[in-house]
Amino acid sequence: MTALDRKLLRDLRLMWSQVLTIALVVASGVGGFITSLSAVDSLALARERFYASGHFADVFASVKRAPNSLAATLLTLPGVADVQTTIEQVVRIELPGVLDPVLGQLIGVDARVPARMNLVTLRNGRLLDAGAEQAIPALVSAGFADARGLRPGARLSALINGKRRTLQVTGIALSPEFIFAGMQGAPDLRGFGVFWVPRDALAAAYDMDGAFNRLAIKLAPGASERAVLDALSAQLTRYGSREAHGRKEQTSHAILDSEIKQQRVLGTLLPLIFLGVAAFLLNVVVSRLVATQREQIAALKALGYPNVTIGVHYLKLVLVIVIFGSILGVGLGNVLGRQFLHLYAESFQFPSFQYTMAPWLLLVSISITLVTAALGTLNAILATVRLAPAEAMRPQAPGHYRRTLIERLGITRIPPALRMILRNMERRPLRTALSIGGVAASVSIVVMGNFFSDAIDYVVDAQFNVGLRSDVVLWMPEAAADSARHELARLPGVTMVESGRDVAVRFINGHLSQRGAIQGLAQHAQLRRIVDIDKHVVNWLDDDGLVMTDRLAAKLGLKVGQSVRVEVLEGAQRTVAVPLAAVVREMMGLNAYMERRALNQLLQEGDLSTQFALAIERGREPELLLASKQLPRVIGAFSKATVLRNMQEVTARNIRIMSTVLTLFATVIAVGVVYNNARISLAERTWELASLRVLGFTRAEVSGLLLGEMAIGIALALPLGMLMGFWMVQLVSQLVASDQFLFPAVIQPSTYAWSALVVLSAAAASALVVRRRIDKLDMVAALKTRE
């Protein structure tokens, strides 16, 4: 080993605390990047594989009832490669000892004809066989089975067409159609299950012999989905077509897709910001670090070492730190990425979930850090090696100090210590700006990391406390007379009933169209309210106008006052024109609302409702849920407490975990920056401070000079960083916004407080270290080594 390399190792050991903190900054940047992107990459890959192996269909459609022979006709449509029909029904499921409302989607499969699309993969147990007497054999979706602890052999009952039937679980299964299983997009593993049952049994129960109500289509290569959908609609209308749509509107796919897209944006954007900030800080820290070695560089030059060798020596020093940090970051990213994938595995059901870390992730994250660190180093070394060695060996010429701006403005009664601090800061504005900018950047990423927790809390509050104020929503399979309301009001514990009417429609404005639903709400709704992103309640449903989510209106190119064509997709299908009365900036979904009675009038139907929102006395919900099971016409119940719990346990928890990880990374970066800034400031000014001690300054006074500068820097960096954090949050929420979701850019005061606390604690700890070093300043030695 050459002497120069030995110097390298010794220097590294000597600066261990700085080496460690810089390496941790690198590790946090690289780790954050790899964690989120590797997890989402693995998720996307698992989806691709499952779609391929499970032959996931391209187009889906529902009809009321169509003869099986129609399949052959549909197969002749241009662009259609294959057609597969099934019978499907949503039913109420009852589990022994469970009060929570549970819905089951029954899918009839023909064991004699192997499926060609949406293949069901058996995870464990047996395929469907002739079940025991009177029990219908069923394969249960894995997510539901796991959440409810169902094993092959378990029995549960289903309310099939008004009759209570027993389902016997023969196996646990997975399907590309139900990677995500849940009603209305809420991840509800406990409340929603998919059951594959013999087609005959379902056909018999619903009088569907020789008929189907659901079909899946595989498109021919290069076929236009739009053209097939149009052709399909034309064919299916007379069979009571409810909808025909591509993968984009398939529930599981849409949820999974938006999750992947969202995570990819977050997973790229946030870590890139992190990595960028880490790299910037690395650059600043490293260049200052090298600059403090000016005299050693000069000595090496005097001994005849060429510039290149010296440059390589310091590059090695920095590269060792960066590589150490990168290895740490990759390891961390690998571990955390797997953990994230485990979180995904709880909401998304795949036969196999393989963790992969794409090589490009390593390449990109490590090269970004390496290059910026190398640039920072070279920059600092160039400044030193460019000097003639004789000059470099001399202490730097006294800088050009002058009166500070404040003094020039006429404020002259400044204490000498403060004057020194201010002049020092003003003399090297770039360096001062960089170190303040560095601390501000770390404040901003702490804010950004924590923001996601704030946002999800805000969403939950807006949706569940402000908007949905009922405790339970009961709904019917088909619109029923609103008079049922009076019956429900007599159920135990019910204090208020509010009826609603939902109808599936297609909105059309010129060539723009969008499938959706109109939700008919009460005129002055108390229990189901429309809430905008500012948590303002919209409570002025017009007599005959629509209120739409602003994104939906924008998608349709609609302005308030214009009319939109509404194609009703259920019942007596008709097309009507309705004016757009108002738009509302909602956070979730593409919704359209009308006053319920006006909606019924528009449909030329009587006083009908599809759902009832109930407010219940505290503690009496179980009683009510039990009673509701005796109502055969009620297909499902939506308990706010259950949904809220599901949301808190899955979606909100995932976001909180991600937020916590990001905040931790950001915290490490902040500590690394503040600590290194303090240490380097000390190294740069040891001589000056020792001289002051010789002149009779006390330790406290001398520390005050250095720490005072640090304090002023941080005092400036905190508000600046919070402002930067605010901007970044605005940017992130804009970039993450999709059709379905508007992420509220809200930052709680506690998040600002936390970011300040992190930086202040790091500063206090660094100040202690610096103070201890100042106390141990060797005045004589410091003076001896300079002229």
Added chain:
Amino acid sequence: MTDATAAATPTAPVVFSAHALCKVYRSGELEVHALRDVELEIHRGEFVVLLGASGSGKSTLLNILGGLDVPSSGEVRFGDTVLTAASEKDLTTYRREHVGFVFQFYNLIPSLTVRENLALVTDIAVNPMSVDEAIDRVGLTPRRDHFPAQLSGGEQQRVAIARAIVKRPDVLLCDEPTGALDYVTGKLVLEVIAKINVELGTTAVVITHNASIAGMADRVIYLGDGRIQKVEMNAHKISPSELKW
């Protein structure tokens, strides 16, 4: 103008020759003339002391001879090589192969031990002596595994001398080698330099503002205000141990 050429030892070949050497430092609006029209020849094996007050230009002259700095005008030759025409890269090679430096504040690498500080040079030198031999020559064998911070000032300066001679340089350039040392230690260091000069035949140029040291030189060059004021030949060199100040 006084010129030192005439007074040089005529017998040995010329190592350094300087002609019309000027150096001007610019510091803001100020111009400092560190050297004005200096003419100089130094011969192989010679022990030269440059004497002068602070600011007389002696450090500037030494730095230019050592390739650490370049003059504003004039010419310097090392043997046949014109240093003033040399590139940065050539100067680096020149320092590496021919020059040993000793500085007032030692300039040792604090993170390396005595032996490792020397190894720093032997790693890149063409024909160095062994590290242990160089340490032995300055009498520091027992302390060869110590770090600079564990050595006294005199010991550190002896390490610096060992580091300077381990490459077997043609010239040993010492800038106030005793400036930071006490009387006894200072004399010890000067003895080592004299010994190297005699035993290895290395040309030595020593800067000092301490006139008493002049007695140990072959030739004393007095600088003042950037010019050579006078040159004295010592008919009888005295040993450093006999020096008094």
